[in-house]
């Protein structure tokens with residue numbers, strides 16, 4: 001089956017709402033100049049919560065092909081959860097995607113696989129697509145246990161999801177040691193774990209789920225390395241951090257098919 005690639009820019013805790021509008025406009029102009037076909041490669045931006053309304057307004061006003069999402073969501077529907085943002089609120093703002101279980105949430109906020117699974121479920125219930133993050137740290141990689149470690153995260157996160165729900169998810173494999181370090185995993189490293197994730201989806205559900213789910217790689221992706229990573233069979237896009245904060249660089253990542261070595 002043909003899976004439409006996604007290039008998703010996770011801005012993390014960067015850019016206020018004025019800067020967000022400027023970046024999205026520049027990204028849109030750059031992609032329009034290149035006559036980018038969004039049905040060929042989806043382009044998503046994932047700003048901080050405080051920017052989403054501004055991004056929604058400019059995306060709608062300028063009829064952009066860019067879609068957007070949020071970096072996290074509460075597992076709760078509403079109520080006394082100070083500081084939390086519900087799935088319904090994000091849906092109302094036009095979010096397509098919600099990142100859940102990013103390694104920075106796991107590390108700094110103690111999120112575990114069960115919580116990640118519950119967050120994925122509330123996103124799906126609100127008709128948004130969760131981008132479920134997984135990936136090993138350096139210690140695990142040094143021990144050669146990256147596949148078993150990452151698959152355990154997948155088992156935990158997908159525990160409460162039906163086959164129909166699982167089919168609608170996106171997974172991002174992000175080896176923690178490659179995030180923001182400039183230390184990109186080799187295309188073979190990315191393919192090894194992404195292929196193992198796809199095989200596990202076939203075991204947990206069936207081949208139709210495994211074929212449908214898009215699996216992204218994340219960790220120091222740049223325009224200079226994206227084509228080689230995207231050439232791998234089981235890599236269907238990238239979750240991009242630092243390089244998504246520059247419009248021209250992120251547009252070049254989205255245009256990976258123009259680079260040498262692209263599949």
Ligand SMILES: O=C[C@H](O)COP(=O)(O)O
Pocket residue numbers: 010102174178179180181182218219220221239240241242243
């Ligand atoms: O969500 C994005 C990842 O954490 C990758 O970040 P990075 O591209 O800055 O390494």
